[in-house]
Amino acid sequence: MKWIKAPEELKALIEELMAPIECDKRPMFGYPAYFINRNMFAGLFQDQLFVRLSPGQLATLRKSFPAIASLEPMPGRPMKDYFVIPKSLFTDKKKMPALLEEAAAYCRSLPPKVSPAGRTKKTPPGKKKDIR
Secondary structure, three states, X not given: OOOOOOOHHHHHHHHHHHOOOOOEXXXXXXXXXXXXXXXXXXXXXXXXXXXXXXXXXXXXXXXXXXXXXXXXXXXXXXXXXXXXXXXXXXXXXXXXXXXXXXXXXXHHHOOOOOOOOOOOOOOOOOOOOOOO
């Protein structure tokens, strides 16, 4: 599958939408993604904007957007709780900020993710680890 670059206007839109939400931005799949308590809750994948939704949020959203689809970074391998937001919704200046705030609230309710045990930061090449 050939990967598509995220359109610059979509990158600018998600930056604008995320500005009022307290979260961390990191790359995921080579695209911007947003995290709360180390749990991803929104981001871009190719030319798609996705959001993590609770079952209740998904049910409510499907009433207006019945064709909402799961995020599938690899065909046939949907990511649980992550859904692609239709353009008609993510360009809506009133509905989309409210949806993102709901997704952020859901993510805040989840237990924080912790680093896998035994995982340490790698020392960059040419730098010595300070052993004291």
